[in-house]
Amino acid sequence: MVSFLAASSAPTPLYATYQAEWGFTPITTTVVFGVYAIAVLSGLLVLGKLSDHVGRRPVLIAAIVAQAAAMLLFSSATGVGELLTARVVQGLSTGAALGAVGAAMMDLDRARGTLANAFTPGLGTATGSLVSGFVVQYLPAPSHTIYLGLLAVFAVQAVAVALIDETVTRAPGAWTSLVPEIALPRRVRGPVLAAAPVVFAVWALAGFYGSLGPSLVRGLVGSTSAVYGGLGLFVLAIVAATSVLALRRAEARTVMYTGIGALVAGVALTLLAIGSGTPWLFFVGTAVSGLGFGSGFQGGIRTVLPLTEPHESSGVLSLLFVVSYLGMGVPSVAAGALVVHGGGLVATSEEYGAVVIALALLALAALLLRGRPQAAAGVLVASGGTGRRAPVAAAEQPERVA
Template sequence: MSFLAASSAPTPLYATYATEWHFSSITTTVVFGVYAIAVLASLLVFGRISDHIGRRPVLLAALGLQTAALVVLVTAGGVEALLLGRILQGLSTGGALGALGAAMLDIDRHRGALANSAAPGVGTGTGALVSGLLVQYAPAPTHLVYVLLIGVFVIQGVAVIRMPETVSRKPGARAALVPELAAPPGVRGAVLVAAPMLFATWALAGFHGSLGPALARQLSGSDSTVTAGLGLFLVAATGALSAVAFGRISPRAGMLLGGLLLAVASLATLAAIDEESTLGFFGSTFIAGVGFGAGTQGAIRTVVTRATPAERAGVMSVLFVVCYLGMGVPSVVAGVLVVHGGGLLTAARAYTVFVLVLVVAAMLGLLLTNRSARSGGSSKADHATCGHPAPASAAAGSPTAEARRAN
């Protein structure tokens, strides 16, 4: 939660930075994009290392680097420092995500899967809203939120030192640093099912993190930083709550429900932009948040419940790579459209249509995958790939399974 809160804390400040340092909307999306790229690079290089050296060393290193990034942001005097701070934030967050996700699964697989779905949304939403409130009403608007976060990370560093390690060291750490974007054989089918939905849901989060603040200000006619951060908060907060609320339905049902709600939200967002309706925009944002939570938790549960303890950090890293590709790439393209493609409203429409197409494609793929599995006489393990766990009698090595293989 704190890592993702730190990542969203600069969002309400972008307008302030743009005014002070005289940069355009494309610079804002570049700053947003370099963070996502840094997260991706870190996930690829450091995503599996905690499976070999332990969770604690990776988390302590990530906390130290995050603190250094916040120091850079506190003292930033221009775009270059802002970019450096965001890159350092991305590297530290990417290094932490795989280890944190795996550690929660080590402790409790079911609740850990739900926490992996809900915690990023809670952190992202809280960071954006609290930052907006501090910028609007507290002194030192470009400093205070970062100073408070530094205090949080120092306290958490002490807590991590005292935290029991959840995995044993094993050889292969050096090989694990070689970038590799591959899922273990036992979860590849599940990743292929879940990846399109994760990409679509996080592309929507990228919309509210990049274009959302400026769009909310333009539609409402307000310069409030709270208004600017409200859209991202709504998506993240409602996403976190819905991830928990829908945690008991099947993962496949969660993805289908999430996709349906995201499609409705995209259409509502287009209508709100055309009508220049502030209420319509935030209403569609609320629906999008529920869809984000339902779709994300369904996709993550589809995959992580099939990973072994030794694979968890690597599997979580693969999933977060998909998420941050969805968040980062469309946002950078949208920034180019704002400057060279007709302005903010045109870019927002194009982005929303893109998300709608992604969601429809993800749902069609999910339905076709399930239909193909049924018509092909697939095994129960194949159906588990689509989110339906195979019963214990079908487990490898059981008498029933051995008899079936013999037959």
């Protein structure tokens, strides 16, 4: 999961290079970013449940092969068309992998798997953006080197996945599982509704730093360095990953409230920094926002996933990632259009930040209205710390949601 999400953020510091070489506008950058999110959504909706039927290993190996092909497409790209194609292949493979690898971690250990599903997205995103920035800045052929390095990582991982044991028993219905619908167990419907607004809001923030962040940081610090292009996303993501570990023993609801409060405060500080042109305040605001990202996403994961049975994990996890990538993709594409046809980069950033704050407050209202969701900690304690649940009652069988 770390390597897939690192690969997804690796192009971020290169967008300025592509823009200079190929002469496209800022809206193209956000379209490229948004196309990836749409492709991930498609992969999640069509392939998200496949590993419940054919096994985790076959889906992961196929996804790794497709991701390796995307790295080759990136490294040989000579224009926007090839870049978009690479992003589509990358997004589809990432969507297929996220549900399978996340469910596999839950199969191995439900408590640790839940934590890993919340921790690894931030770590992967941070690693990809920072390492890519240094490669672009200091190594030769930057638009090739980072992708070829990732290609080597995926080759090693394909061999490793082929050697591990399968964690689920194959079940019929593989072709039926490709129909884009989510199996939402009745008992997790309420927790999902409570978590979804928080998850959407925090990933909308990630979309802001992934699409507009590089240009903002370079403008604030007065530098064209590729390292600065990935630094904002790195700070956001590494603080998010750290907060997951720091708050792993807190109650899920407390973690979600912490995430919402930090999200509002962090975005407010970031907007103040943009308006005043203060670089250090921008990074302070980014760090506080990172706390909001990590806490909000972890709270959502821990509220929902421990309530699922093993054969439901990949489908429900895919649903959470669908919400995540909708939050990341849709607002960022709209922001790209506003940069070109609206008030420019600074004004659009301020409007985007205001929307994220509004989403966070909407998430808070949804939590308060729904009352206390069943938290992961309660499930683990009730099951003796093993994360195992009693058999599902007939009334709790999954309900198909188109």
